[in-house]
Amino acid sequence: MELGLYVRNMGPQSTRGMLLDGARAAEQAGIDHLWVADHIAIPPDQAEGSGGRYLDPLGTLAFLAAATERIRLGTGVLVLPYRPPLATAKWVATIQELSADRMLFGVGAGWMEAEFQVVGAPRGRRGAITDETLEFVHRCFAADEVEANAQRFLFLPRPKRPPIYVGGAGPAALRRAARFGEGWMPMGSDPRNLAAPIAELASLFAQAGKGPPEVIALTSLPLDDADRAVERARALQEIGVTGLVHTSRYGSVAEFARSAEILSTRIRAALGRR
Numbered sequence: 189m190e191l192g193l194y195v196r197n198m199g200p201q202s203t204r205g206m207l208l209d210g211a212r213a214a215e216q217a218g219i220d221h222l223w224v225a226d227h228i229a230i231p232p233d234q235a236e237g238s239g240g241r242y243l244d245p246l247g248t249l250a251f252l253a254a255a256t257e258r259i260r261l262g263t264g265v266l267v268l269p270y271r272p273p274l275a276t277a278k279w280v281a282t283i284q285e286l287s288a289d290r291m292l293f294g295v296g297a298g299w300m301e302a303e304f305q306v307v308g309a310p311r312g313r314r315g316a317i318t319d320e321t322l323e324f325v326h327r328c329f330a331a332d333e334v335e336a337n338a339q340r341f342l343f344l345p346r347p348k349r350p351p352i353y354v355g356g357a358g359p360a361a362l363r364r365a366a367r368f369g370e371g372w373m374p375m376g377s378d379p380r381n382l383a384a385p386i387a388e389l390a391s392l393f394a395q396a397g398k399g400p401p402e403v404i405a406l407t408s409l410p411l412d413d414a415d416r417a418v419e420r421a422r423a424l425q426e427i428g429v430t431g432l433v434h435t436s437r438y439g440s441v442a443e444f445a446r447s448a449e450i451l452s453t454r455i456r457a458a459l460g461r462r
Contacts, residue, residue, distance in 0.1 A: 189425045189459050191451045192221040192433040193444070194264065194406065197248045198238040206441055211252045213445035215259040218452040221292060223264035223406075223433050224248050229306035237437065246279040253287035262292030264406060264433065265355035265373060269298055269309045269317040273324040274336060277343070280325065284347040294373045294404075295322065296355035315360055322352065322368040353404055357385075366392035371402030371430070377409070379423045386428040404431035411436075411450045418458040425459060 193214055196202055201210075214222055224245040230238065249261045261283070268276065284291045297314040298304065304311040328334050329349035332342055352369035354361055362385060365372045372389050374382060386403055393401045405424055409417040411434070421432055434451060438444045 189421065189429065190220040190404075190431040191456060192223055192262070192404070192431060193219055193448060193451070194433055194435040195222045195224060195252075195444070196438070197224040197243040197245060198227070199241055200239070201438065202241060202243050202248075206444075207248065207252065208255050209441040210444045211256050211259065213441060214448045215256050217445065217448035218456075219259060219448050220431070221260040221262055221433070222252065223262045223292075223294065226263060226266050226270075226296075227300070227303065228267070228270050229303050231302040234300070234302070246283065249283050249291065250279075250286065253283060253290065256290075258290075260290045260292050261287060262353075263294045265294035265296035265353070267298035267303075268295050268321040269311075269314045270303065270307050273321040274328075276321060277325045277328040280350060281328070281343070281345060281347060284350050285345045289348050289350070291350040292353065293350040294353045294355055295369075297361075315364075319364065319368070322364070325349075325352075326368065351402070353402065359388075362389050362392055365389060365401065366396045366398070371404060373404045373406065375406045377405065377407035377420055377424065379427045382424070382429070383427040390428065400428075402430045403428055404433060405429045406433045406435055408436055409434050409451075409455070411447055414450065414454045417450075418455060421455055421459060 195210055211222055226245045227242045230240045245263050245266060252261055280293055297318040301311055328343045329346060332344060332346055333340055334343045353371045353373040354365035354369045355373040389401050409420060411417050424432060434447060436447060
């Protein structure tokens with residue numbers, strides 16, 4: 189099982205210094221990947237925890253790509269209906285190119301009604317828009333020359349397409365993952381809630397002629413109780429979770445680095461990977 193951390197690109201922790209120091213500490217500790225969130229327009233009454241301060245996730249990953257060498261960098265998740273498909277594909281290709289193929293492309297359909305209203309995207313079509321964007325992204329990474337709106341254009345640079353992980357819950361998200369992605373990115377840490385959808389996802393991947401899916405779970409491990417954290421991580425691994433991303437509202441780089449160290453030593457060793 190790979191181990192990752194959610195780096196806060198929001199709130200008071202989203203300063204240049206904290207992002208740089210946190211990413212470098214995670215890389216030095218041996219963490220496999222870092223993930224950032226996506227909110228583009230937080231309403232004042234929903235700004236608790238962030239104060240409404242959010243850095244753009246793609247801009248943040250581009251910044252972190254230049255500050256690191258090994259650690260992979262992911263969107264967890266990018267809300268596809270908020271952005272034009274070509275602009276999204278170009279951003280993804282640019283980060284993938286400049287990071288030397290380290291990007292992980294987590295995607296979602298979104299949920300916050302206020303944000304859809306601000307960007308002018310129809311919330312009722314969010315699933316369809318997500319599918320259309322993913323289809324377009326696949327076409328862009330499949331050939332140097334692509335067509336959109338009856339116009340041919342060159343999609344360059346065209347690095348290797350990053351793996352796609354579909355977020356969200358329910359049958360639509362699982363079908364989308366099997367159709368477009370390499371895996372699923374659920375939230376939650378209770379194996380009793382994830383076992384059935386993971387089994388369904390494996391069936392959908394088999395029907396699509398794909399190998400076993402990757403499952404990257406976003407969760408908060410009780411790292412202050414390492415034995416309980418190990419128990420939970422093992423339970424998730426046993427039901428098919430292939431990657432675990434620890435999320436927390438850390439208050440300092442030291443606290444973030446401590447989480448990275450616990451994951452890379454105690455948790456990784458207990459899961460049988462060194």
